[in-house]
Every structure is written in structure tokens, then in C-alpha cells.
Amino acid sequence: MQDELIMGCHLSSSKGYEAMARTAESIKANTFAFFTRNPRGGAAKAIDPEDIARFEIACEQIGMGPIVAHGSYTINPCSAIESVREFALQALTDDLARMEFTPGQLFNMHPGSHTGQGVEAGIEQIAETLNQVITPEQTTTVLLETMSGKGSEVGGTFEQLAAIRERIDHPEKVGVCLDTCHVWDAGYDIVNDLDGVLDEFDRVIGLEHLRALHINDSLNDCGAHKDRHARIGEGKIGADALVAVVDHPRLRGLPCILETPNELPGYAKEIAFFRKNYR
Ligand code: FE
Ligand code: FE
Ligand code: ZN
Helix, strand or coil: CCCCCCEEEECCCCCCHHHHHHHHHHCCCCCCEEECCCCCCCCCCCCCHHHHHHHHHHHHHHCCCCCEEECCCCCCCCCCCHHHHHHHHHHHHHHHHHHCCCCCCEEEECCEECCCCCHHHHHHHHHHHHHHHCCCCCCCEEEEECCCCCCCEECCCHHHHHHHHHCCCCHHHEEEEEEHHHHHHHCCCCCCCHHHHHHHHHHHCCHHHEEEEEECEECCCCCCCCCCEECCCCCCCCHHHHHHHHCCCCCCCCCEEECCCCCHHHHHHHHHHHHHCCC
């Protein structure tokens, strides 16, 4: 039996969970991503249990794969500013509590930016915060996203992500989400040596901890440390190399999220393209 590609894109959460599932369905997506709160602000919308109940039914009908929530960009557990770290702690606690309304899903986050404190201090503070918010009872898996390494971002190398995971009290609750644009911009050549990059991921982190993919083309060269997403086939990675990622035997079955600069029709086109090229 041929397993189906699990792919979707980032969706607006403004109309709730059921609406996201139905929007996903309308573009032939069977996963999606959304911000758990305003990506640049602080407030989170209250959860409507009736919406969640209708969402669960919709997911059943659609055959939805794991969904990949995205934490707010304002969450920075390793800022040099104490109030920013405190907000990260409070927002992550609240986000993970709300994730439990949709049990067993994935919550992806940018590890953080150390803002001059140094990578080592950043790693310690990120792990410390995660250890305060992750409980052994939670059904959500927290994913650390691979970053491009721009500015003082932590997570631009597999080693840094592994170092965070090593410090986690309940490491079974923490996986990794690989963003193709970010790893490319960070200097991992997924165009010419995808197998080598995956071998390195496996050696440093362990491929079994890779739980989701962000599929984006990049406007920049490999190693540029920039992080500018492009539509599939309109960047320096190219459509062929991205098909090779999505269709890679070691990556099959992982939820793939498009974060390309598109509206829904553009996403529908990209999803159709990858489905056509999925063997
Ligand atoms: Fe992200
Ligand atoms: Fe991403
Ligand atoms: Zn990005």
C-alpha cells in the first residue's frame, strides 16, 4: 500500500479550529500549521470546546495527519532581558495547556535568540524554561525548529539543538522540526548532499527525533544566515531538491508544512505539485 503524503500550509487561526480543518481540506491538505497566538503580540484567544469537538470530527473525515502549531515569535526563553524570558515562560505554559485541547499534536517553536549572552548561556536558558513548562503527562510533543543562525539565533546547528535536548528532563516530549530554508541558509547543503545532511542529523540528533518538516525555498545562498522564504521553485534550493526532501525514504510520513509566501491558491498549487511527485 502506498502511504499518503502528509502536507499542508500555515493557516490563519482567526476563525477557529474547525475552520482551519475545512480550509485545509479545500486545498487538499491533510495537516496544517497555525500560530497559537498573535505571532508578534501577546494575547491568546480562548478555546471553544464546541469548536474543538467539530474539529475532531472534521479531522476524522479528512484523514488529518498530525498538526504542527507554531509558537509566537515573541517567545524568547534566552533573551538577556528578564521580562522577555518571563513572558516566554508564561506564554509557553499557556500555549502547552491549550494544546492539550487537541491531544497528541506537535508544537513547534524557535528555540530563541541569546541577544549577546552567548550560545552556551542561550542553550542553558532555553532548556531551563522548557524543563519548567514540559510535564510528563502532556500529550503534545514540543519541536525545536532548525534555524538559519541569523543574528543571535540559537539552533542554527544540529549540535546546538542536540545540546538543548540533552538538557531536557523529559526528552521524549521534545523533537525537532527541520525547515529546509533555514538549514540551507545555515549552511547545510540539501541540494548537493541531502544524504550527507541527513546522516549528520542522525549522528548528532538522531533522525528518530525529527518529527516534522517545513518545506520552503530560499531567496539566499547556502550558508547566507539570512532566512528569507521563497515559493517552491522560485529560490536557490529549487523544486527538484525540495521534492527529494519530501519524497526521501528516511523522511516519508513526516508532516510537511509549507511556509512559502502564498495565498491559498498558491498553496493549493504547491501541495498538488508535491502530491504529483510523491511516489
Ligand atoms: Fe518557524
Ligand atoms: Fe519554519
Ligand atoms: Zn523562516
